[in-house]
Amino acid sequence: MPSPQLLEEYSQFFRLLSEPARLQLLCHLQRGPMDVASLIEATGFSQSHISRQLGQLQRAGLVSCERDGVRMIYLADDPLVQDLCTLVQTRLKQRLEQQLQQLRAA
Amino acid sequence: MPSPQLLEEYSQFFRLLSEPARLQLLCHLQRGPMDVASLIEATGFSQSHISRQLGQLQRAGLVSCERDGVRMIYLADDPLVQDLCTLVQTRLKQRLEQQLQQLRAA
């Protein structure tokens, strides 16, 4: 049984991934480094919002950034998020197949 | 690049795990089936709260239940949550070790 502190850490981490906006940013960045302007263009969010979300992801270590002159280039080099999503995706598939079979049996 | 719908599904799933109360319930249930009274005893939450959280977990397929007379026995037979937590735990360890080494170098 994990300690309350560890449970809190887990939940905080999962909370980062519980927001479609952040997942979207992560997915974009996993395809390669991007600057903030491109992320604004790609997602349609406001600059301030993107900056905040990137800040959260950076503090969690899921994203890093480097300066390119006046621009900031963000990159997500960690495969963890990809792995987690793959596991969840497999799960979602199983669920849908189960539901499909139940409908067929009925 | 995942579709918005898929991103939404991912985030909804991770949102389930983003609450310490639900993670706590899952951890208790992964050690074996329990009835609601025991979960109340173990967590200190109100009966209504536990019932709602179990309902969410059940709709997501992370938990199932069976009647035992008037009582409901809940069980979490899915190893997915355990796998996800293991991945995250490995990640947390790495982060701490990095921070430790940086402190040592300074």
Place this chain on the structure above:
DNA sequence: GTGCATAATGCGTACAGAGACATAACCCTT
């Protein structure tokens, strides 16, 4: 230095969801 880009923060609004209390639905026993 001044001016001009971009990124980060202060602040306000809005909404989702946690959590508890009260109530209703459910099942068992008699």
Place this chain on the structure above:
DNA sequence: AAGGGTTATGTCTCTGTACGCATTATGCAC
């Protein structure tokens, strides 16, 4: 059928946070 124990739901409050606007901070060119 009636009553008692267990679980689910209606409703409320409150906190957290997403999100945008305005402002500030930061770095570059001149």
